[in-house]
Amino acid sequence: MSKLIIQGIAGAQGIAIGKAFVYAQQKLIVDTRLISPEKMAGELERLATAMESTRDQLAHVRAKALEKAGEEHASIFDAHIAILEDPSFLDDIKGLIENDCQTAACAVDNVAAQYVTLFSEMEDEYMRERAADLKDIGGRLLRNVLGLNPLELDQFDDEVIVIAHDLTPSDTVSLDKRYVKGFAVNIGGRTSHAAIIARTVEVPAVLGLGDITEKVQDGEIVILDGINGLVITQPNECQLDEYCKLAAKYNAARDELKKMATLPAVTPDGRHVEIAANIGVPGDVEAVLANGGDGVGLYRTEFLYMGQDQLPDEEKQFQAYKAVAESLDGKPLIIRTLDIGGDKELKCFALPHEPNPFLGWRAIRICLDRRDIFRTQLRAILRASAYGNVLIMYPMISGVGEVRQANAFLAEVKEELRQDSIPFDKNIKVGIMVEIPSAAITADIIAPEVDFFSIGTNDLCQYTLAVDRMNEQISGLYQPMHPAILRLVKNVIDVSHRHGKFTGMCGELAGEPLAAVILLGLGLDEFSMSASSMLLVKKIIRQVSFKAAKEIAEHALTLQTAEQINEYAAQTLKELGLNLD
Amino acid sequence: MYEQRIVVTNKSGLHARPANLFTKTAATFQSKISVAKGDKSADAKSILKVLSLGINAGTELIISADGPDERQAVAALIELIEAGLGE
Numbered sequence: 145m146s147k148l149i150i151q152g153i154a155g156a157q158g159i160a161i162g163k164a165f166v167y168a169q170q171k172l173i174v175d176t177r178l179i180s181p182e183k184m185a186g187e188l189e190r191l192a193t194a195m196e197s198t199r200d201q202l203a204h205v206r207a208k209a210l211e212k213a214g215e216e217h218a219s220i221f222d223a224h225i226a227i228l229e230d231p232s233f234l235d236d237i238k239g240l241i242e243n244d245c246q247t248a249a250c251a252v253d254n255v256a257a258q259y260v261t262l263f264s265e266m267e268d269e270y271m272r273e274r275a276a277d278l279k280d281i282g283g284r285l286l287r288n289v290l291g292l293n294p295l296e297l298d299q300f301d302d303e304v305i306v307i308a309h310d311l312t313p314s315d316t317v318s319l320d321k322r323y324v325k326g327f328a329v330n331i332g333g334r335t336s337h338a339a340i341i342a343r344t345v346e347v348p349a350v351l352g353l354g355d356i357t358e359k360v361q362d363g364e365i366v367i368l369d370g371i372n373g374l375v376i377t378q379p380n381e382c383q384l385d386e387y388c389k390l391a392a393k394y395n396a397a398r399d400e401l402k403k404m405a406t407l408p409a410v411t412p413d414g415r416h417v418e419i420a421a422n423i424g425v426p427g428d429v430e431a432v433l434a435n436g437g438d439g440v441g442l443y444r445t446e447f448l449y450m451g452q453d454q455l456p457d458e459e460k461q462f463q464a465y466k467a468v469a470e471s472l473d474g475k476p477l478i479i480r481t482l483d484i485g486g487d488k489e490l491k492c493f494a495l496p497h498e499p500n501p502f503l504g505w506r507a508i509r510i511c512l513d514r515r516d517i518f519r520t521q522l523r524a525i526l527r528a529s530a531y532g533n534v535l536i537m538y539p540m541i542s543g544v545g546e547v548r549q550a551n552a553f554l555a556e557v558k559e560e561l562r563q564d565s566i567p568f569d570k571n572i573k574v575g576i577m578v579e580i581p582s583a584a585i586t587a588d589i590i591a592p593e594v595d596f597f598s599i600g601t602n603d604l605c606q607y608t609l610a611v612d613r614m615n616e617q618i619s620g621l622y623q624p625m626h627p628a629i630l631r632l633v634k635n636v637i638d639v640s641h642r643h644g645k646f647t648g649m650c651g652e653l654a655g656e657p658l659a660a661v662i663l664l665g666l667g668l669d670e671f672s673m674s675a676s677s678m679l680l681v682k683k684i685i686r687q688v689s690f691k692a693a694k695e696i697a698e699h700a701l702t703l704q705t706a707e708q709i710n711e712y713a714a715q716t717l718k719e720l721g722l723n724l725d
Numbered sequence: 726m727y728e729q730r731i732v733v734t735n736k737s738g739l740h741a742r743p744a745n746l747f748t749k750t751a752a753t754f755q756s757k758i759s760v761a762k763g764d765k766s767a768d769a770k771s772i773l774k775v776l777s778l779g780i781n782a783g784t785e786l787i788i789s790a791d792g793p794d795e796r797q798a799v800a801a802l803i804e805l806i807e808a809g810l811g812e
Contacts, residue, residue: 219742222742222745223742223744223745223772226745226748226749226772227772227773230748230771230772230773231770231771232768232771232773232774233771233773259773259777262777263776263777266779267779268779268781271740271776271779274740274776426736459734460734460782460783463734463735463736463809464736467736
C-alpha cells in the first residue's frame with residue numbers, strides 16, 4: 145500500500161505519531177430465528193439480567209467519566225441511564241419478544257436500530273449526533289444479552305493512535321490517556337462526543353475521514369495531524385522527521401502557553417492589563433475561561449438576531465445574556481448593542497438596499513430610530529446585569545449627540561424597570577465603541593458621558609484609511625498599524641485616562657502579537673480578542689516592561705509609514721527575545 | 726383532561742439533559758401526560774419519545790395530562806420549562 149494523505153475534519157488540535165490500533169467494533173451476529181412460546185420466559189429473564197448488568201456498567205463508566213473529564217461529561221451517562229430506564233424502550237423490546245417471538249438479542253438490536261435510524265434522520269445536527277448515544281446503549285445492552293464482556297479502550301500497554309469507525313461516549317471515556325495519543329474516526333464532526341472529549345483531555349482527533357478503518361492496518365505507523373485535519377499513512381522518513389519536529393514544537397509551545405492561563409497579565413514592572421475575549425454565543429465562554437480570560441470585552445449580540453424569522457424577544461435575549469454573565473462569575477462582560485447593517489443582514493429585519501451600506505443606516509443609528517428594538521435589548525441587558533458584572537457598549541457612535549440620546553433612552557428604560565421592581569445593576573457602566581474617526585478625534589467631548597471606550601480597529605481602519613476591507617484589489621492599503629490609526633488610538637487612550645476612564649480594544653489588532661508591545665506602551669487597559677489568541681498576547685505582556693513598551697510606542701509614533709512601523713515592531717520583538725513561534 | 730401551551734426558551738431545547746429532567750419530573754405524577762409539537766405527540770414520561778420530537782428553543786408545545794393529578798402535573802412541567810430546564 146502506498147502512502148496516503150487523508151483529509152478529514154480537525155476535531156481536536158495537536159499532532160501525534162504512533163502505531164495504529166484499529167478498533168474494530170465488529171458487527172455482532174444476532175440470531176434472527178424465532179423462538180417457541182415456552183422459551184419466552186427465559187428470554188425475558190435474560191433481558192432483565194442484561195438490563196441489570198448494563199445499569200451497573202453505566203454507573204461505573206459514569207464514575208470514571210466524572211474522575212477523568214468532570215461533571216459535564218459524566219452527565220452524558222445520566223442520559224444513557226435514563227434511556228435504559230425509559231419505559232417505552234423496555235416495552236418496545238418486550239413487545240418484540242412477547243408478540244413477535246424474537247430472541248432478546250434480536251429484539252434489543254431491532255429496537256436500538258429503529259431509534260438510531262429515527263435520530264440520524266433528524267434535521268438538527270445535535271440530535272443526529274445523539275444517534276451515537278442510542279448505538280452506544282444498544283450495543284452495550286446487546287453485548288450483555290449475549291454474555292460478552294464490554295468493549296474497553298483502556299487495555300493498552302503501548303502508545304497507540306486509535307482508528308475507529310466511530311467512538312461512542314463510553315469509548316471516549318474509557319480511553320486511557322497514558323497510551324492513547326489521539327484518534328481518527330470515519331464519521332462525525334466538531335460537535336461529536338469524540339471531538340468534545342478529545343479537546344477536554346487534550347489529545348488530537350481527526351473525524352469524518354470516510355473509511356479510514358479500511359485504509360489503515362493494525363500496527364502500522366500513522367501520523368495524525370489534528371491541526372490541519374489530516375491522517376498520513378505509510379509516512380516516509382522525510383514526513384516522519386518533519387512531523388516529529390512539528391509535534392515537539394507544538395507540544396512545547398502549548399505547554400509553555402498553558403502556564404499563562406492561570407497567571408495575571410502584568411508586566412515585570414507591575415503594569416496590569418486585562419486580556420479579554422470577543423464572543424458571539426454563550427457557548428464561547430467555555431474557551432474564554434479555559435484560556436484564563438479576564439472577561440469578555442465584546443459580546444456580539446447579532447448572533448441572537450441572525451437566522452431567525454422574527455426579532456428575538458426580551459426573554460430570549462435575557463436568558464442568553466444572563467447565561468454568559470453567570471458563567472463569567474463576576475468577571476466583566478461588555479455587551480455590545482445590536483450592530484447590524486454594513487455587511488451584516490438579518491432575515492427577521494429587512495434593511496433597505498443602500499448604495500453605501502457601511503456609511504448608511506446601521507447599528508446605533510437603527511436603534512435610535514427603532515426604539516422598540518432598542519428598548520427590548522436594553523431591558524434584557526439591564527435585567528441580566530443583576531446576575532453578573534455587565535457593561536453596555538454602543539456601536540458606531542460618530543459624536544457626543546448620539547451618546548446623549550442613547551443614554552437618555554437608557555435612563556428611561558431603567559426607570560421602567562424600577563417602576564416594575566425588576567432588579568438590575570443601578571451603576572451599570574456604559575461605553576462606546578470607537579470605530580468612526582470622528583469619535584476618536586472628539587473623544588475629549590464624549591469622555592464625560594461614558595465610563596469607557598473600546599476601540600474597534602477593523603472599522604476604524606476602514607473608515608480612516610478609506611479602504612474597503614473586502615476589496616482584494618486594495619487589500620494592501622488596509623493597514624491597522626498606519627500612523628494615523630496609532631495616533632487616533634493614542635488620543636483615545638490619553639483622553640480616557642485624563643478623565644479617569646479606561647480604554648479597551650476589541651478589534652483584531654488587539655490580538656495581533658506584533659502590535660501588543662506598542663498598544664501596551666500606548667497605555668491600552670484592556671485587550672479583547674478571540675479566545676485562542678489570549679495566551680500568546682499575555683505571554684508577550686508578561687515579558688516586556690511597561691517602561692520599555694512606552695519607549696517603543698513613542699518611537700513607533702515618530703515613524704512615517706505602516707511598513708516602517710511593522711518592521712520596527714517585528715525587530716523590537718526579536719530584540720526583546722520574544723519568540724512568537 | 727387539562728392542557729396548556731408553552732414556548733421552550735432554554736438554549737438547547739428539549740435535548741439530552743433537559744429532556745432527562747423533564748421526563749423524570751413527568752414520571753413523578755400518576756396522570757397520563759403527553760407533550761405535543763405540531764401534529765406529533767409523545768409520552769412525556771419517555772425520554773426517547775420526547776427526544777424523538779426534536780424540540781428546539783423557540784418550539785411551541787402543548788402539554789396535556791389526564792388523571793387524578795393532571796393540573797399539578799401540567800403546572801409543574803410548565804414551571805420547569807419556564808425556569809429553563811436546569812440550564
